[in-house]
Amino acid sequence: MEKxxxxxGSPISHSMSPMMHNDLFEHYKLKARYHAFHVPQEGxxxxxxxxxxxxxxxxNVTIPHKIDVIEYLDEVExxxxxxxxxxxxxxxxxxLIGYNTDGNGFIRSLNQVISNEELCSxxxxxxxxxxxxxxxxxxxxxxxxxxxDIVNRTMERAHSIIDDCKFPVDSHGLGFAEAEADLGKYQVxxxxxxxxxxxxxxxxxxxxxxxxxKTIVSDIIYNPFETxxxxxxxxxxxxxxxxxxxxxxxxxxxxxxxxGIFPDTDRMERLVTRLLxxxxx
Ligand code: ATR
Numbered sequence: 020m021e022k023x024x025x026x027x028g029s030p031i032s033h034s035m036s037p038m039m040h041n042d043l044f045e046h047y048k049l050k051a052r053y054h055a056f057h058v059p060q061e062g063x064x065x066x067x068x069x070x071x072x073x074x075x076x077x078x079n080v081t082i083p084h085k086i087d088v089i090e091y092l093d094e095v096e097x098x099x100x101x102x103x104x105x106x107x108x109x110x111x112x113x114x115l116i117g118y119n120t121d122g123n124g125f126i127r128s129l130n131q132v133i134s135n136e137e138l139c140s141x142x143x144x145x146x147x148x149x150x151x152x153x154x155x156x157x158x159x160x161x162x163x164x165x166x167x168d169i170v171n172r173t174m175e176r177a178h179s180i181i182d183d184c185k186f187p188v189d190s191h192g193l194g195f196a197e198a199e200a201d202l203g204k205y206q207v208x209x210x211x212x213x214x215x216x217x218x219x220x221x222x223x224x225x226x227x228x229x230x231x232x233k234t235i236v237s238d239i240i241y242n243p244f245e246t247x248x249x250x251x252x253x254x255x256x257x258x259x260x261x262x263x264x265x266x267x268x269x270x271x272x273x274x275x276x277x278x279g280i281f282p283d284t285d286r287m288e289r290l291v292t293r294l295l296x297x298x299x300x
Pocket of ligand 1: 149
């Protein structure tokens with residue numbers, strides 16, 4: 020029988036996940052189909068019951084349900100529980116298990132430019148302290164990265180991530196002036212804020228004046244493909260990466276949890292780039 024997968028969220032019509040996963044199911048000749056389900060804020064409990072009742076094999080969870088979904092699951096993996104957000108559910112014979120592949124998706128994408136070993140001894144600066152920053156911070160700490168600072172407008176949000184993290188890590192919450200002055204000491208800088216996202220393409224979250232050449236600058240934004248931050252980083256000799264990789268790898272890790280196959284991420288990246296209207300090579 021054909022297996023059913025999907026994504027729940029609101030809004031959901033813009034999601035690229037159905038195209039991405041259906042292309043993989045066809046490519047690997049799996050009898051499965053992935054659908055987008057619009058679930059309003061108050062519908063999470065019923066949606067989860069529906070997954071069980073209908074025998075849906077796996078579900079991605081997106082805004083606004085990543086936090087709320089947790090209380091309805093049978094089990095939540097350790098890192099996802101520490102992050103406090105789930106983006107992937109596996110239905111194991113009626114038992115729903117929650118994972119978070121966003122943070123690890125980010126790390127796998129980052130592995131294109133830095134190995135895990137180098138990452139563990141690097142000094143990392145995360146810009147922003149929202150949900151995306153929390154997932155990336157805790158996943159990095161869980162894999163053994165020792166130094167991760169957070170720069171944010173609202174200091175309490177930075178401290179709340181640092182205080183909540185159950186994995187050993189040396190971290191400081193910083194204001195923008197302090198982070199900008201000390202920017203040269205970081206080997207990896209990650210923007211998780213929406214600053215620079217379409218339509219505000221002329222904005223930058225922080226000044227790169229004191230950056231060291233060869234620093235890795237990653238922006239989780241992919242609209243536009245190259246934010247002002249990344250353009251400026253390239254101009255200063257940094258190694259840059261946009262958010263397409265994180266999106267592709269969170270999907271690849273979810274696909275692997277559901278099927279046991281780690282898919283062809285180059286193929287996924289080409290498809291997503293095309294869907295976003297960019298160049299493919
Ligand atoms: P997400 O869950 O997608 O990460 P979020 O929870 O809304 O989104 O978090 C957005 C992050 O971007 C926050 O760190 C926010 O800073 P505050 O915590 O101080 O609000 C940051 N952010 C958004 N707009 C910003 C701006 N114009 N300048 C600086 N930081 C900004």
